Amino acid sequence: MKYMLLLYGNEAQMQGRPKAAADQALAAYGAYTEAMKKAGILLDGNRLKPTNSASTVRVANGNTKVLDGPYAETKEQLGGYYMIDVPDLDAALSWAARCPAASHGTVEVRPIWVM
Amino acid sequence: MTRDDEQARRSAEIVTRRSYGKLIAFLAARTGDVAGAEDALSDAFATALADWPRSGIPVNPEAWLMAVARRKLIDSARRARTGLQAVDQLRLVAAELEEMAAANKTIPDDRLALMFACAHPAIDAAVRAPLILQTILGFDAAAIAASFLISPAAMSQRLVRAKTKIRDAGVPFRVPDGGELRERLDAVLDAIYAAFSEGWSDPAGTETRRRDLAEEGIWLGRLLVSLLPNEPEAIGLLALMLYAEARRGARRDAQGAYVPLADQDPTRWDAQLLHEAEALLQRASVRGPTGRYQLEAAVQSAHVIRRLTGRSDWHAIERIYDTLLAMTGSPVVAINRAIAMAETRGARAGLAELDRWSGDARLADYQPYWAARAGLLARAGDIEAARHAFDIAIGLESDPAVRGFLQQRRAELAS
Numbered sequence: 001m002k003y004m005l006l007l008y009g010n011e012a013q014m015q016g017r018p019k020a021a022a023d024q025a026l027a028a029y030g031a032y033t034e035a036m037k038k039a040g041i042l043l044d045g046n047r048l049k050p051t052n053s054a055s056t057v058r059v060a061n062g063n064t065k066v067l068d069g070p071y072a073e074t075k076e077q078l079g080g081y082y083m084i085d086v087p088d089l090d091a092a093l094s095w096a097a098r099c100p101a102a103s104h105g106t107v108e109v110r111p112i113w114v115m
Numbered sequence: 116m117t118r119d120d121e122q123a124r125r126s127a128e129i130v131t132r133r134s135y136g137k138l139i140a141f142l143a144a145r146t147g148d149v150a151g152a153e154d155a156l157s158d159a160f161a162t163a164l165a166d167w168p169r170s171g172i173p174v175n176p177e178a179w180l181m182a183v184a185r186r187k188l189i190d191s192a193r194r195a196r197t198g199l200q201a202v203d204q205l206r207l208v209a210a211e212l213e214e215m216a217a218a219n220k221t222i223p224d225d226r227l228a229l230m231f232a233c234a235h236p237a238i239d240a241a242v243r244a245p246l247i248l249q250t251i252l253g254f255d256a257a258a259i260a261a262s263f264l265i266s267p268a269a270m271s272q273r274l275v276r277a278k279t280k281i282r283d284a285g286v287p288f289r290v291p292d293g294g295e296l297r298e299r300l301d302a303v304l305d306a307i308y309a310a311f312s313e314g315w316s317d318p319a320g321t322e323t324r325r326r327d328l329a330e331e332g333i334w335l336g337r338l339l340v341s342l343l344p345n346e347p348e349a350i351g352l353l354a355l356m357l358y359a360e361a362r363r364g365a366r367r368d369a370q371g372a373y374v375p376l377a378d379q380d381p382t383r384w385d386a387q388l389l390h391e392a393e394a395l396l397q398r399a400s401v402r403g404p405t406g407r408y409q410l411e412a413a414v415q416s417a418h419v420i421r422r423l424t425g426r427s428d429w430h431a432i433e434r435i436y437d438t439l440l441a442m443t444g445s446p447v448v449a450i451n452r453a454i455a456m457a458e459t460r461g462a463r464a465g466l467a468e469l470d471r472w473s474g475d476a477r478l479a480d481y482q483p484y485w486a487a488r489a490g491l492l493a494r495a496g497d498i499e500a501a502r503h504a505f506d507i508a509i510g511l512e513s514d515p516a517v518r519g520f521l522q523q524r525r526a527e528l529a530s
Binding site for chain 2 (some may be wrong): 001003031087089090092093109111113
């Protein structure tokens with residue numbers, strides 16, 4: 001089954017980290033991504049630019065409305081994602097637990113709706 | 116309905132339920148779709164419940180149900196309302212059933228895998244016990260709702276949601292291994308104990324559904340022990356339920372008044388069940404780690420020793436609660452420990468222990484805390500405070516028999 005791991009974390013906190021800590025986090029993500037590739041389960045994955053670069057779009061009555069900022073103001077923000085293909089939810093959950101984001105933020109696991 | 120009819124209905128129901136869970140587990144484990152499995156079996160189940168009391172239980176009930184279910188599966192595959200992948204799965208399962216029927220084989224028992232799916236950490240903890248009752252035993256949402264004191268509509272909604280989650284999120288149907296088994300097993304045990312407790316809380320056994328739930332809880336416990344014969348906590352849970360069940364009748368006197376454990380007549384306890392519970396507890400204790408259920412069963416064992424010695428072993432009970440408290444930090448355990456301390460060191464010692472927990476917000480509306488407090492205050496001679504505590508305990512109680520007992524105790528306080 002295909003799952004999307006949605007990585008949430010406190011953006012402000014992450015941006016305020018000293019360089020050594022940021023480098024260490026980056027290395028942890030590098031190792032995690034490498035492990036997923038080795039296991040042959042990684043389909044896709046990316047880090048997202050901070051929410052101050054986000055725009056939201058809504059079309060109401062034929063009018064397109066574009067707003068500056070993310071969909072919702074929350075304590076933790078969506079900062080990246082992985083798409084994986086594993087046998088079942090347990091496998092997806094154990095990969096989610098290994099994700100560095102699970103230790104400093106939250107990882108949401110969502111099955112992909114296959115059409 | 117005559118007694119014989121009633122008997123026939125009851126035994127047909129039992130046999131149907133036993134086979135039902137196996138078939139649901141077999142189908143669901145292969146398709147990942149619990150609701151779909153229930154749908155495929157609902158006709159077979161309903162027909163069996165209607166026919167068997169009249170025509171008698173077939174020699175091989177499972178084969179009978181399987182034959183009806185197989186036809187239904189082929190029908191569903193033909194109608195193909197579901198996705199293409201699901202249709203293929205249904206055909207495969209139907210073919211597998213066909214093969215097994217031809218070879219006269221019994222279907223494999225996947226009920227344990229189904230229980231682990233129902234008690235998966237990704238499933239809302241409050242719905243795990245109801246889900247197990249429904250999928251393993253075939254209870255409908257209304258019957259389960261009545262037992263758990265919530266509306267049938269709300270229960271039905273929760274069950275549907277949980278089944279959708281199992282299917283869509285890909286919750287696996289498998290028995291976890293190694294360290295994971297222990298972790299996950301706790302959730303299964305908790306769900307079974309929750310089912311049992313719901314049933315046991317109707318001491319007079321006036322509500323048939325509730326009484327049945329205690330029996331079904333024990334049946335699930337037996338099933339679990341037969342499937343995991345070396346898991347000490349599973350054995351411990353079964354022992355705990357049997358100890359409790361053995362005392363069911365003794366909780367009320369001939370007039371229906373509440374009889375607390377300390378005043379129960381040991382000759383009214385079911386000796387056979389107690390004997391079985393003792394043997395199970397023994398068996399669990401030689402099999403490794405001691406967990407919550409074994410310890411709670413051990414407390415029961417120290418109580419029922421009164422059959423032989425005339426007195427509960429309060430020193431042992433206090434020690435076991437020490438361990439349980441260290442393990443769980445639960446205020447409920449703390450109350451029981453305080454009661455034991457009152458027996459071993461006097462009412463004042465028990466009260467001092469209760470006082471340490473009096474600030475815990477969880478106890479403000481917890482009847483057993485106030486009843487324990489009232490009892491100990493009365494014994495310590497603090498009549499005014501005892502009266503006040505009894506008032507709160509009486510106000511918090513919903514069982515009229517227990518309420519009556521507490522009112523009686525309050526009235527007996529020396530003025």
